[in-house]
Amino acid sequence: MADEPANTLIAGRFAVDASHPLPEAGGGVPAFLAADRQSVAVKRVALAVSRDAPPRIKPLLALTEPIDNLMTPLAHGMAPAPGSRGEGYYVICTSPPGPPLSETLTAWPESALLDLVLRPVARVLDGLQRSGLTHRAIRLNNVFQAAVGQPVTLGAAWAAPPAMHQPALFESPYQAMCHPTGRGDGSIAEDVYSLGVLLVVLSAGRIPLANLDETALIRWKLDLGSFTALARESSMSGFIADLARGMLADDPEHRPPPSLLLDPANARARRVAARPARRSQRPLMLGDQAVYDARTLGYALLKDEKRAVQALRAGTVTHWLRRGMGDAGLAAAVEEVVRNQLTDPELGLRTDAILLMHAISTINPRMPLCWRGVALWPDGVAALVAEATATQGPLAALAEELLVNDIVQDWTLSEHRASRAEVVAMSFEVSSALQYLQSGGVGALLRIFYTLNPLLPCRGARMATAWVVTLTDLMRFLEQTAEAAPARLVDVELSAFIAARADRRTEMQVNALLTKTGSAAFRDRELALLKDLQGRYFPHPMPGLAKWAVTRLQPAVEQWRNRPRRAAMMAQLEALAREGYLGRLLAVVDDPAGRAADRLGAEQATMEHAAIDAELAAIAVSDTPRLAEAEHLGQALAGAIGLVALIMAALRVLMP
Amino acid sequence: MSAGGIGGRLGHATGALIVLLLGVIGGGLIALAPDIAVPSGILLAPGLVAFLFDSSSGRAIARAMLLFQAAAALRPLQEAWFRCEGLRACMDILAQPRQILTVWTMAALAWLLTQILPIGLKLLSDYRIRMRRIALEARREKLATEWGLDEAPG
Numbered sequence: 001m002a003d004e005p006a007n008t009l010i011a012g013r014f015a016v017d018a019s020h021p022l023p024e025a026g027g028g029v030p031a032f033l034a035a036d037r038q039s040v041a042v043k044r045v046a047l048a049v050s051r052d053a054p055p056r057i058k059p060l061l062a063l064t065e066p067i068d069n070l071m072t073p074l075a076h077g078m079a080p081a082p083g084s085r086g087e088g089y090y091v092i093c094t095s096p097p098g099p100p101l102s103e104t105l106t107a108w109p110e111s112a113l114l115d116l117v118l119r120p121v122a123r124v125l126d127g128l129q130r131s132g133l134t135h136r137a138i139r140l141n142n143v144f145q146a147a148v149g150q151p152v153t154l155g156a157a158w159a160a161p162p163a164m165h166q167p168a169l170f171e172s173p174y175q176a177m178c179h180p181t182g183r184g185d186g187s188i189a190e191d192v193y194s195l196g197v198l199l200v201v202l203s204a205g206r207i208p209l210a211n212l213d214e215t216a217l218i219r220w221k222l223d224l225g226s227f228t229a230l231a232r233e234s235s236m237s238g239f240i241a242d243l244a245r246g247m248l249a250d251d252p253e254h255r256p257p258p259s260l261l262l263d264p265a266n267a268r269a270r271r272v273a274a275r276p277a278r279r280s281q282r283p284l285m286l287g288d289q290a291v292y293d294a295r296t297l298g299y300a301l302l303k304d305e306k307r308a309v310q311a312l313r314a315g316t317v318t319h320w321l322r323r324g325m326g327d328a329g330l331a332a333a334v335e336e337v338v339r340n341q342l343t344d345p346e347l348g349l350r351t352d353a354i355l356l357m358h359a360i361s362t363i364n365p366r367m368p369l370c371w372r373g374v375a376l377w378p379d380g381v382a383a384l385v386a387e388a389t390a391t392q393g394p395l396a397a398l399a400e401e402l403l404v405n406d407i408v409q410d411w412t413l414s415e416h417r418a419s420r421a422e423v424v425a426m427s428f429e430v431s432s433a434l435q436y437l438q439s440g441g442v443g444a445l446l447r448i449f450y451t452l453n454p455l456l457p458c459r460g461a462r463m464a465t466a467w468v469v470t471l472t473d474l475m476r477f478l479e480q481t482a483e484a485a486p487a488r489l490v491d492v493e494l495s496a497f498i499a500a501r502a503d504r505r506t507e508m509q510v511n512a513l514l515t516k517t518g519s520a521a522f523r524d525r526e527l528a529l530l531k532d533l534q535g536r537y538f539p540h541p542m543p544g545l546a547k548w549a550v551t552r553l554q555p556a557v558e559q560w561r562n563r564p565r566r567a568a569m570m571a572q573l574e575a576l577a578r579e580g581y582l583g584r585l586l587a588v589v590d591d592p593a594g595r596a597a598d599r600l601g602a603e604q605a606t607m608e609h610a611a612i613d614a615e616l617a618a619i620a621v622s623d624t625p626r627l628a629e630a631e632h633l634g635q636a637l638a639g640a641i642g643l644v645a646l647i648m649a650a651l652r653v654l655m656p
Numbered sequence: 657m658s659a660g661g662i663g664g665r666l667g668h669a670t671g672a673l674i675v676l677l678l679g680v681i682g683g684g685l686i687a688l689a690p691d692i693a694v695p696s697g698i699l700l701a702p703g704l705v706a707f708l709f710d711s712s713s714g715r716a717i718a719r720a721m722l723l724f725q726a727a728a729a730l731r732p733l734q735e736a737w738f739r740c741e742g743l744r745a746c747m748d749i750l751a752q753p754r755q756i757l758t759v760w761t762m763a764a765l766a767w768l769l770t771q772i773l774p775i776g777l778k779l780l781s782d783y784r785i786r787m788r789r790i791a792l793e794a795r796r797e798k799l800a801t802e803w804g805l806d807e808a809p810g
Contacts, residue, residue, distance in 0.1 A: 561803050605803040612796045619789050626781045627774075634773030635716035642723025642766055649727040653734045 011075035013037040014092045016046040018082040024103070025096050027142025027155040028165040032082070034092050044074065046090040047159035048082075051467075052390030053181060054383055054453040055091055055159050062131050063158075066094050069120040070127075070135075071144075071156040076455075078467045086465020089455065091159040097146035100155070105140065107205025110237045112149075114264050117202060118243070120151040121195050122261035129188040129258055136162035136186060138194035139170045140201060161383030162186065168214040169207065169230075170194045172250070173221040174366050176214065177299060179395075181383035182368075182376025189252035192261070196247025197230065203244075204234035215303065222295040225250060242268045250295075251366070280324035286311060294321075294330065298364035301356060305373045309352045312338050312359050321363075333362050350405060357411060369411045372398055378408045382452035389449040389459070400445050404438050432507065433500060442514050443496035450500030458497040471501055475538035475545075478530075482544030487552070490526050498533070506532065523552055531582040541580030549585050550577045556589050561602035565594075674719060675707070691743040692736060695750030699729045702763040717770045724766035728759045 009015055013036055020033035025045045034046040049055045059073060066072045071093040081088035108117070121138070128135055137157030142165075144153045163183040168176035172193045175183050201207055208230050209217055221229045226248040231241060243264060249255050256267045283290035284297065287307050291297045297317070301308035311317045312334070321331035341355035353372050360370045368375045374395070376384055381402070388399035402408060433451040437444035446459070458468040462481055468474050474497065478489065490498070490513065499510040509532065513525040527549055534542060550573045557573070560566050569588060576584045685693040697704070703722035710718035732755055740746040800806045 563802055563804055602803050605799045606805060609796060609799045609803075609805050612792045612799075616789060616792055616796070619785055619792075622785065626785070627778055630778035630781055631774040632713065632716075634775070634777050635712060635720065635770045637773050637777075638720040638766060638769035639716055639723060641769065642720045642727065645727035646723050646730070649730040653730050 008079055009037065010034075010046075010077035010079055010090060010092055014044060014046070014075055014079075016079040016088075016090050016092075018080055018084075018088070021082070024100055024141070025155075026159070027100065027137060027139065027157075029156070029159050030082075032090070034090070043095050045071065045093045045095045045156070046079070047093060047156055049076075049089040049091065049159050049455070051457060051459075052386055053160050053164060054386050054456050055089070056157070056162060056185070057455060058185070059128075059133050059158050060091065062133055067124060067127055069151055069153045070094075070124045071096060071153065073156065073158045076158075078469075081465065087467040089457070089467050089469075091156065093156045093158070096144035096155060097150065097153050098144055100141045101143045101145060101152065101202070102140040105201075105205060105207070108202040110203075110240055113199055113202055113240060116145070116149070116151045117143075118195070118199065118261060118264055121154060121198075122258045124154050125188055125191050125195070125258035126262065128191075134162065134185050134188055135191045136183070136194075137166065138191055138198055139166055140198070140207075143198065161380065161386075163190070164383070166194070168217050169201075169209065170197045172226060172248075172252070173218045173295075173299070174368055175377075176218050176221075177302065178368050178375045178377060178380065179384060179387070181387040182374070182380035184377035184379030186377065186379070187252060188258060189255045192247050192255045192258065193226070193252075195261075196227075196244045196255075199240055199247070200230050200234050200236060200244050203236035203240050206234075208233040219296060219299060222299055223292070239264070239268060246270060278325050278327055280320065280326075282320075282324045284311075284317065284320040284324060291320075294325070294327070294363050295366075298360045298367045298370075301360050301363070302367070302370045302373065302375055305352075305356060308356055308359075312355060313342075317359070317363075330363065334359055337362050350401070353401075354407075354410070357407070358414060361411065361414070369408065371402060371407060374398055378412065381408065385445070385449045386453050386456060389446060396445060400437070403434060403445075403448060432504070436499075436511070441511070443492040446493060446496035447500045450497050454501070458494065460493045460497065461491065468497075469501075471498065471533055471537040474498070474501075475533055475542065479538075479542045479544045482542075482548045485545075485548045488522070488526070489548070490529060498529070502533070502537075506536075520555065523556070527552060527582065527586055531586055534582050542582070543578055543580040546577035546580045546582055546585060549582055550574060553585065553589055560595070560598050561605075562598050565598065669714075674715075674722070678704075678707075678722075689737075691740065691746040692733065692750075694743060695736065695746050696729070696733060698751050699732070699756060699759045700725050702760050706763075706767070712770075717767060720766040720770050721763040724762040725759050728762040732759075 015035045015037065017033045017035065022031040022033055022045060025031040026047050030048040032046045032048065034044040036042050036044050055076065060076050063073050066074070074092045074094065076089070076091045078087050079090050080086075121143075125135065135154060135157045137155060142155030142157070144155060145151075146153075161181050161183070162185045163171060163175060164180045166175075166180075166183070170193075171183070172190060175186065175190055175193075178184075209220065212220060223229075224232075227245045230248065231244070236244065243261075246254070246256050246267065247261075256270050260267045260270060277293050277295060279293045280291075283292055285291075286297075286300045287304050289296075289300045289304070291300050301312075301317075315335075315338075318331045318335045318338070321327050321334060325331075337358045338355060341351055341358065357370055360367050368377050381399075384395075385399050385403075388396040430448075430451050433444070433447045437448055441447070450456070450458075455469060457463065457466065458474060460468070462484070463477065466473075466477050468477050474494075478485070490510075492514075495510045495514055499507040502510075506529070509525070509529050513522065513529055516522040516525050530545070530549070534545075550570075553573060554570070557566055557569050560569065572588055573585055576588065682693065682697075685696065700722065703718055703725045706718035706721050707715060710716075712718075732750055736746050736749045740749045
C-alpha cells in the first residue's frame with residue numbers, strides 16, 4: 001500500500017487497501033482499510049459504493065472536517081476495486097473506535113444510556129440538523145463503542161441511499177414500509193426515532209419483536225403505536241420510557257429535536273398531546289387482514305392493491321369509515337376522491353393506481369406516496385430509479401410511470417404537503433431529462449438515472465469494471481479501450497450518460513444523434529459528438545480513439561471518387577491519428593470544396609472515358625475505309641508525280 | 657455528302673476531260689500531222705490501252721501512266737516535229753526500240769507507283785492508328801484506375 005501510485009489515491013492522500021476488508025466497520029456496507037498519506041499513523045475506513053445505489057452527495061459535500069462521535073466522510077473518489085477487478089468508488093471516513101454495539105448486546109444502565117448514547121448522538125444529530133443533513137443509519141450494527149464507559153460513535157451513512165440498510169425496527173412505520181431505496185433523506189425527526197429505538201433496545205439488552213417479520217412489525221407499530229409496540233416487550237426505567245415515548249411519536253413533529261435531547265430532563269418533560277386515533281369496534285376485512293383504524297387501513301390498502309381498489313369502488317371502505325369508525329368527514333373525503341378519479345377519462349390505465357394513491361393519502365396523510373404496491377418518499381426517487389435501472393423489470397416500469405406522469409407532483413400538490421417533494425431537485429438538467437422521458441425518447445429512464453445520480457458510473461456494455469462518472473473519465477476510458485471498440489461507439493447507454501452528464505449543447509447533439517437512422521448520418525454525428533467531447537472535456541491526444549475514428553471514417557473517404565486523393569487522405573488521416581485529435585481528422589474529410597471538385601472531376605473523367613471508348617470502337621472498324629483512302633491517295637499521288645514530270649519535261653523542251 | 661463521293665465525281669470528271677482532250681489532240685494530230693500521230697500512238701500505246709480498261713476511280717492508273725509516258729515522249733516528239741518528213745522518216749526517228757522501251761518503261765513505272773504508293777500509305781496509316789490506339793488505351797486505363805470507372809456501380 002505504501003507504493004500506491006499517486007493516481008490511485010483518493011483526494012491525493014487516501015490509499016484504499018482493497019485486500020483488507022473490515023466487515024464490521026461499514027454497518028452492512030462493504031468496508032476496507034484505508035491509509036492516510038498525511039497522517040500515516042491514523043487508519044481510515046473506505047466504504048465501497050455500490051454501482052446500483054447512489055452515495056449521499058449532500059453530506060459528502062457538506063461534511064469535510066471530522067466530527068466527534070461520528071464516522072465523518074473525509075473524501076470520496078475512485079480507487080482499485082477488490083480483487084483487482086477494475087475500479088471502485090469509495091467514501092473515506094474516520095474509523096470506528098471499536099466494534100459495533102450489535103457484537104455484545106447487553107442491557108445498559110440509565111446513566112450510561114444518557115451519557116454515553118443519548119447525549120453524544122444528540123450532539124451529532126444537532127450538528128447535522130444545523131447543516132441541513134440527516135444521518136438515517138442509526139442501528140445496532142452501525143453504532144460503535146471503543147470500550148465500556150466510552151461514548152458511542154455513529155457509523156457512516158454516506159455510501160448508500162439514506163436508510164437503505166435500516167431494519168424495519170429502527171425506522172418509523174411510515175419509513176419502514178417504503179422500498180429500501182425509496183426512503184429518502186427525511187428529516188432529523190427520523191433520526192430521533194431511530195435513536196429512540198436504540199435506547200429501547202439497549203435499555204432492554206435485547207431486540208424486541210424479533211420474531212415478527214417486517215410486514216407484521218410495521219402493522220404492529222401502526223396498530224399500537226411505536227412506543228407501545230416496543231415497550232410491551234422491553235423493560236426500561238421510567239425516565240428512559242418517558243424519553244422514548246416522545247422520541248417514538250408517530251407524528252415526526254411530536255418528537256423532540258436533537259438540541260432538546262442534549263438536556264434529557266427537559267426532553268422528558270416535553271409532552272406533546274396527540275389525539276388518540278379513532279378505533280372501530282367492528283373490523284373491516286380486506287382479504288385476511290382485519291383493520292380497526294385509519295392507520296392500519298392505509299397500510300392494508302397499500303399491501304393489497306387489487307382488493308383495495310375493489311373495496312374503494314364498492315364503497316365498502318367509506319361505509320366502514322362512516323359506520324364502523326364513525327368518521328363521516330373522512331368517509332366523505334374518500335368518497336370524493338373515488339368519485340373524482342372515476343370520472344376522469346384522461347387517466348386511462350392509471351385510474352386505479354391514482355385512485356388508490358389519493359385514497360391512502362386521504363385516509364392517513366402521514367403515509368408515503370403509494371403507487372402500485374410500492375411506497376416511497378419523493379426524496380428517495382433518485383435511489384429508486386437507480387435500483388430500478390439495476391434490476392429492470394416491474395420496478396423500472398413503475399419508476400418510469402411515476403416520472404412520465406408526474407405522479408410525485410400530483411401527490412404532493414393534491415395533499416398540500418410540506419415540500420418534502422422539493423427534493424426531486426428540479427434542476428434544469430432534471431427538468432430537461434424529464435421532458436425527454438415524457439416525450440418518449442430513447443433511453444430516457446437511463447438519462448434520468450444518470451442525471452439524478454451524478455456519482456454513479458456509466459452502465460455501458462464494456463464498463464462493468466470501470467467507474468466512469470464524468471465525461472473526462474469517459475473519454476479516458478474510450479481512449480484506453482479504443483482497440484476493442486465496436487463500430488458504433490455511442491450506443492443507447494452511452495448516449496444517455498453523455499446527455500445526462502454533459503451540458504445542454506451536448507445534450508441536444510445527443511438527441512440529434514439518436515434521431516439518425518442512416519449509418520452515414522449516424523457516423524457523422526457520432527464523430528462530431530466525440531470531437532466536441534474531446535475538445536471540451538478532455539483536450540489531450542487520444543491516438544487510440546483517433547485510430548478507431550480513422551476506421552470509422554473509411555467509408556466517408558471511399559465516397560471520394562479520385563483514388564489517389566483517397567489514398568492521400570487515408571495516409572493523412574493515419575498520420576493525424578497519431579497526433580490524437582479527432583477535430584483534425586474530421587477537418588480532412590469535411591471539405592465541401594474538395595468534394596465538389598472531386599465530383600466534377602469524376603464527371604469529366606466519365607465523359608472522357610466514354611469518348612475514348614467510342615474512338616477505339618471507331619478505330620476497330622476503320623481498316624477498310626483507310627485501305628480505300630490509301631489506294632485513292634496513292635493513285636492520286638502517282639498522277640501528281642507524273643504531272644510534275646510532264647511539266648518539267650515541257651519546260652525543258654520549251655526553254656532549252 | 658462524303659469526301660469520297662466528291663473525290664469520285666471529281667475523278668470521273670477529270671477522266672472524262674482527259675479523254676476529251678486526248679480525243680481532240682489525237683484527232684487534230686492525225687488531221688494535221690499524220691506522220692507524227694502514228695508513231696506517237698505507238699509510244700503512248702500502253703497508256704491508251706490502260707485508259708480503255710482502267711476501272712479505277714477517275715481512271716487514275718491510266719492517267720498516271722499517260723502522264724509518265726507523255727513526260728518521257730515529249731522531247732522525241734519535239735525533235736521529230738522539226739526533223740522528220742513523212743511517215744517513214746518519222747517512224748524511223750520515233751519508233752525506235754530504244755525510244756519505245758523508254759516510254760513504255762515509264763508507263764510501267766507509273767503503274768508500279770499506283771500499286772506501291774497505296775500500300776505504303778496504308779502501312780503508314782496503320783502505324784499512326786496503332787500509336788493512337790496505344791495512347792488512347794493508356795489514357796483509358798489511367799482514367800479507370802484514377803477514378804474507379806471499372807468498379808461496379810453502386
